[in-house]
Amino acid sequence: MTFNIYDFTSFNQWIDKTLYDNLPSFWALIIEMTLIGVAFLLFYAVIGLFLVYAERKVCAFIQNRVGPNRVGPYGIFQTIADFIKLLMKEIIPINNADKFLFNLAPFIVIIASFMAIAAIPFGKGLHAIDFNIGIFYVMAVSSLGVVGILLAGWSSNNKYSLIGAMRSGAQIVSYELSVGLSMVTMVILAGSMQLSEIVEAQRNGWFIFTGHIPAFIAFVIFLIASTAETNRGPFDLAEAESELTAGFHTEYSGIKFAFFFLAEYMNMFIVASIAATIFWGGWMPLHIGGWVGFNHAMDFIPPFFWYMGKTLIVIFLMMWFKWTFPRLRIDQLLKLEWKYLLPINLFNIILMALVVLMGWHF
């Protein structure tokens, strides 16, 4: 069995076959699930730590600063040191808080982001589960996180938290629409909701190029709406440190705070990967229809790097927004959604349908 970094399908099948051949099917299933769980947990931790570091460095460079540079060369171990600090911190009990919900909330938030990451294709054949309604599934589970935020705000017996949670509720309920509709626009072009098939459909050019105008509009809307969905600036009203101190996670400390913190970065990673997958071809290398030599040269770069590169570029865009713009007010946030994004989105779907119907796409 040779290991192929360009196609994981055979590798996965080999593991699957070996396990089922040697073990009863129940234990084989358990082992497979554990393996995937451990792999994702590691991935999650590494990505979380890296993104926190990246955010701090990016914002430092934007702000004419150096950023973390004390722990390790260029401060690369800074987030690890922070994480150790958070682990050792006291978990402060809150008077009159609803203990059960207060403890449950960070887990809901983090589980929602875990579930969403399962469906994302990192490379050819490299995904935990390949639903035929992948996009639908991702949308469904990623919106579960708001339940955790609402619970956190409600149960921590703090007025700022409650206001933050309510803002977050209103915000995510509205922006879910735009995220969904902009994804639907791309589903029209792809003709499938299965994420692996969407990637395959971009074999001859990424959707952002083949779908031209409507795809680009959908991408911009997706970027705005998904930034809002992850509660990041300029839509970080749920946290809004200058207004609500820290919003819904004001009362959390130690590892429970770290969960919220990690979940925020993972949600950012997830929406960026979805954007990369449905607009920029996911792990698909840059292919231009007809240029055989060029396409072949591009294929030499492993798909995983293509995927990570695209995701990181989208993440960088989101960081760039955050460190440039002032925060919106809650009514303006809703106005932006209902007055601008939603009508443009609906119009865009019609445009995309027309493009697909008339075959105007490349």
Place this chain on the structure above:
Amino acid sequence: MEDIIINENQIKQEEYIVNMGPQHPSTHGVLRLKISLKGETVEHIEPHCGYIHRGIEKMCERLTYQQIIHLTDRLDYLSAHTNNEAVCLLVENALQIEVPERVKYIRTILDELTRLASHQLWWCAFGMDLGALTTYFYGLRDRELILDIFEETTGARLLQSFNTPGGLMNDIHPNFIKKVKEFIVHFRKKLPEYDELLTGNVILRERTNDIGLLTLEEAISYGVTGPSGRASGFACDVRKHHPYSAYDKVDFKEILYTKGDCFHRYKARVEEMWESMKIIEQLIDNIPEGDYAVKMKPIIKLPEGEYYQRVEAARGEFGVYVLSTGEKYPYRVKFRSPNFSNLSAINKLGAGHKIADLVAIGGSLDLVIPDIDR
């Protein structure tokens, strides 16, 4: 939460009391605002002062006039030089001492540099209040250059205590003129960047337009002065209407707006930075030769009587009232601090708006809390 005394009659059933401060990121200090909310809407704001009360006015009663100066630094620490100057002018006017022209010019230049530094800090803090954190570093980056100029000449970056009755503590540093000119060239390039980043930004416009309206009558009756008052059309620039130091020799525009919302308060300050640079440019090349101080008696005794001197600090009219009985200590000192009057209008400005607007209003008033409590 038990220690918050709430008058039951004032509060309706659905109201929701939130304490903003004394520790809160957007009150820029230890100001406590008791706000009653209805949903996100602010119904009533009640400022509670006194968390940083140090009894400076009382302390002044046991200090000589030279010693009072270093306490005025600690009122509005962002316009320290201007506050110093108020006391010095008061003593000089009371004793009818004519200070050399050189002193007047240097004082005016330092005044305007102080104003620039203060407005830069306001600009970055205002951006940060609204959630644009990057502005903070851009503002501080340029402010640092002014502070370096201060440090080289006065020996301190923030609390300079550079004035003394009769003149200045020291002559300007030989590098002063060169450095100020370099700074003006630098800042003329950087100030348009402020506009690109924040002033033009559609989110900032939406956040500040029509928020916290203050009419001219209200501004006058609340005594809102400085850029905040001038944004409502209140022509209250002491530099223009009661010139002191070298302000009668320079040509500058009093920035007046009419609407009195957050955006006009913002604009008034940004425009004032341009005017400040204009004033400095007019003076920096013409500093006359001469002494940097007149010889004063070691113990200054003001003649019996009441004295009042006002200057234009970065946030508005700063006044010093002294009641002297002819001793070397003043009998009573009262500071008319601009922030206290500006804060008094906050309920008028903020009621009926959202919480986020209250933060923007607080930022646009540019409050410095030690100046409120004294």
Place this chain on the structure above:
Amino acid sequence: MNAILNYLKELFGGIKTLLTGMKVTGYYFVHPKEIITQQYPENRKTLKMFDRFKGEVTMPHDENNQHKCTACGICEINCPNGSIEVISKQVEKADGKTKKELDVYIYKLSMCTFCGICIKVCPQDAITFSQGFEHAVFNKEKLIKTLNKPGSSLKEKVKEVKEVIE
């Protein structure tokens, strides 16, 4: 129709202002040379404060361990915070006369506000500001400093015309 035009104008105008802002931050992101952070404490060796920087009050001693303080106490009277305490002693001279001399010059750094009045009023220019700024200590007692070195004495007045203080 006009409404739609306005709507579009508002939309694209807004997007344009956002892009202008992003241009500024983007410029600084790709220009690391604009970074202004000082690498303190790495630059401790090269970091030089301005001459007039008011770090802390010191009393310069010459090579013979002599200072210029005559223990007149003017600085103590003028200090607004009581950070200076001048303790003098009576010393019997060779010619039999007793003379007031400085015993201990106590300077409480924790109370000093660096207003500079003491240095301005000193008739002998015996005290100056030093440029040190690293005042952090673990014990508050260490902030109470004795400025005259042990065994130091008053510098004999050399008869020369002292410059008139302006």
